[in-house]
Amino acid sequence: MPLSQLPLDRLPIRRLGPDDLLACADLSENRGWPREEHKWGLLLAAGVGHGIDDPSGKGLLAVCVVTSYGPELAAIGMVLVAERYARQGVGRRLMRHVLAEAGDTPLSLYATSNGQPLYEELGFTEVARAEMLKGSFTAAEPAPERSVRPATAEDVLQVLRLDHEIFGADRTHLITRLPAFADQLRVAEQDGEITGFAALWPNMETHVIGPVIARDTGTAQALIASLAAATDRPLRTDIDTGHSALVTWLKANGLEQITTNAVMIRSRPELPGDGNRRFAPLTVAAG
Template sequence: MPISPTALAQLPIRRLDSTDLLACADLSENRGWPREEHKWGLLLAAGTGYGIDSPDGEGLLACCVVTSYGPDLAAIGMVLVDRRHARQGVGRRLMRHVVEQAGDTPLTLHATPNGQPLYEGLGFTEIGRAEMVKGRFSATVPAPGITVRPATAEDLQDVLRLDHEIFGLDRTALITR
């Protein structure tokens, strides 16, 4: 049964925690995204999740996660609205809340084509593009003679140094998770 825009606007936005992991993964599936419970676990532990509970009591109506890198940058990710309530202002309301909570901290995000108009309407501007490629890797030429090994605890300082050099901010809290 459709929910009126007035009723949607009155649903509370709450902080999510690790107990919401399955509901977040369910919402991912609802939107045709991979379930990725491991990713949700990491993001909910390392960032701040926000959500709106579905009025029918079955999971989340909407959610997102904000990962802070200190006062210089925070990244918004995993913005999802249940397909039954898409294009009804729920995502805009959730994003306005997130922007308000961020205060003066600059925000970044990666937009899907579906979300780009929403973000642009909130003042975000495109500064670059990212492309995701999915499929099964099949080498057609011999692999280069580079030795690869799993990272160990002894590699942490080198990993953090390299990440800081490339990303430009300290992401120790996220990487160590």
């Protein structure tokens, strides 16, 4: 039977690859999101995209990306359904497909208020909230003094060890892509030991700060201030609301809340790693 004659619940779900980048960006635009082609490139390279082709031949009908961090965790992001197929069960079907493929692997995601009821129905539980902040950084309230410098190739092993310890799972396939993906990658150090790192990467008219991994709030502030000084673009970042001191400092420096999202997880009681030192994700789409 031709695809155009199949009901929505029988349309095939396929793996996506780099050749699907523009179709994914088109679907983002269709739902009123930025195209974010640079981010899509990273997600499709480091993760696994799942998509349903529109039987009318108009690109993708639905898409999501799963970024795996081994048996401890995988993150679901960019769950999108074309406007013309919204509220017809397509998103639920795609999510059930992803859950079946994941098996016993715990899954995490950042949920909007619109998407949260579906994720709760599928067994996800809210474990935290994240605040999306955006604005031009003013540096009105200085960061504490820390030693911050551009990362070098010699820092890679230390950065990977620190990230694994704090994130709680192996992100080597993402972190090693940061030097090419980000415009700036900086580390904080004390007595020759790396105590944190953060990246600044381009996304449409903004620069996104993430990930931010740091020993303490002061180190996170120093990393962010150093990155902010390297760009004239508005900044965007997503901070766990548990880091209230950092959120307050960012707002004092010109950033404003855009929205909040629920951090949700399935098949384990909480996220792995150390949330006290994990300040911002690389992107909410990758957990």
